[in-house]
Amino acid sequence: MTAKKVDEIVKVTNLKKYFEVERDIIQKLSSKTKRYVKAVDGVSFSIKRGEVFGLVGESGSGKTTTGRLIINIIQPTEGEILFDGIDLTTLSKGEMKKIRKRMQVIFQDPYASLNPRMKIGKALIQPLEIHRIGTPGERKDMALRLLEHVGLTPPEIIYTKYPHQLSGGQRQRVVIARALILHPEFVLADEPIAMADVSMRVLLLELMMKLKEEFNLTYLFITHDLATAKYVCDMIAIMYLGKIVEIGKLKDVFKNPLHPYTKALLSAIPIPDPEHKRKIEIPKGEIPNPINPPSGCRFHPRCPYKMDICEKEEPPLKIIDEEHSVACHLFD
């Protein structure tokens, strides 16, 4: 256990998660083959200690599933998840509980992620009780201090409230406080600001970045919004239909987007200038059905640069530059 801390806090190799499609009795009788939704299909990346890693994609791209796999809420179909060098897929319940203390989650929906029948104070103390940290008095102290720290004042009053008595922004601060009370090393932020008012978003992001410095956190930041990613991330990975299509340092990807999909996403960021003309069309149509993904490159039905090879062969992730990789036949 006392091995020196690995530089890469999370390392994911060839991660796959297939969900079986429910079939009715007639389908079960007529065909024997099970059908799967390939939510995550062979994803590899690593997150360095202290960085903010952005995972960006449309809804249905598998970004949330990837996050849930990393925090081990669901089991992968295949692949390896290393947390600080420990393979999560092989851990027992008790060992996993120890790891849980070190990785926490900030959920998307602050209205759904707090127990409606549990007071804020109790919700904050709960993690400490579960992991048997401190005496009841110390726990309350920690909770009050943290409430103040995330900007919920006066903490003594917030402490005795029920979630429905707070606003959305306040609840999200509570969720952030709950994630941090165990002093984790790694925090998964699954669209943490998507449900907040636009006016609250920047404040919440600033709070998260402030806490990152104070608590020495590493974030995996899941979002569908490149503008948000641009604001906070160091590294960024673009997902499409269960696969990473481009990964690299934020500034490299933004300055020099390689994959046609990334280019399209970047061109979709609104620019507050009425004279500005969009260079690239946003991909036509919707994200295809992941039960039956397109052959070859999964983006080819929507890609403006489609070639013959794209329909046949799946492009591997290719290293173009230091830490900048892309999966596209244009770069063969």
Next chain:
Amino acid sequence: MNQLFSHRIASTLKSFIKKIFKGAKWYGVEWYLTAFGAFLILSVLVIIIFANKLAPYDPLEFVGKPFLRPGTKGFLFGTDNLGRDVLSRVIFGSKIVMTIAITATLFSAVVGIPLGLISGYFGGKLDRVLSLIMDSVYSFPGLVLAIAMAAMLGPGILNISIAIAVIYIPTYFRMVRGHVLSVKGELYVEAARTLGASDVTILSKYIFPNVIASVAVIFSLNIADAILTEAGLSFLGLGISPPTPDWGLDLSKGKVFLPRGYWWLVTYPGMMISIVALGFTLLGEGLNEILNPRLKES
């Protein structure tokens, strides 16, 4: 001193009644129904608690001539075929009925709720087996099953309670299980899991508190039903054995004399059964409207 005390009681009563009327503003007509149901139940509870003081005679003793008409001096509800005071029997009968109804309902809640929690939360084969058993119990008409159980177990307060409890276990099981299935998919349950909470913690602190509100409704409705079932069992001679005062039993003994015009032997116990069952039904339905206002539309 005494005056001051009584004055205080009067003022608290006043503010309490005011509050009752205020509640109607928030909840509408259901509030009156609930309050009325609660009032009926409270009155019966008062009768039970002060049975010894309220009843003019011992319910088992032959205190007057047989078949004295109601209103005869000293016998407000008249006397039965053996000369026992009907009023006293009705008052003491409430004790037995309520004891059995509440014991039975508590018992089925204590068995049904944990089973529903476990079954819904863990799922799998255990869930299938439990659901199958519960559904087969549920498919029996309640009274028929209670008769079978009572015949098997024999008479006695505890045995009758168990016989009645068995009918209502599936009601709790099914309702709790259904709620658990929907609550366990909630994000806050997943959040608890990411905190490292054990299954016991998740069940007791995250799922149970969110399920229990609707149990109160079922509980009240079940007591109403249990009262009727108890009366039915006793009426059929499978419940309480004579000479214990019991409404169902008195109904069945009294019905023989009905053709001869001695109506008061059955009317008063029957009335009490209706009033108590009505009280619990109103309370349950009212609570249901107040706690789950979304059901109104349907």
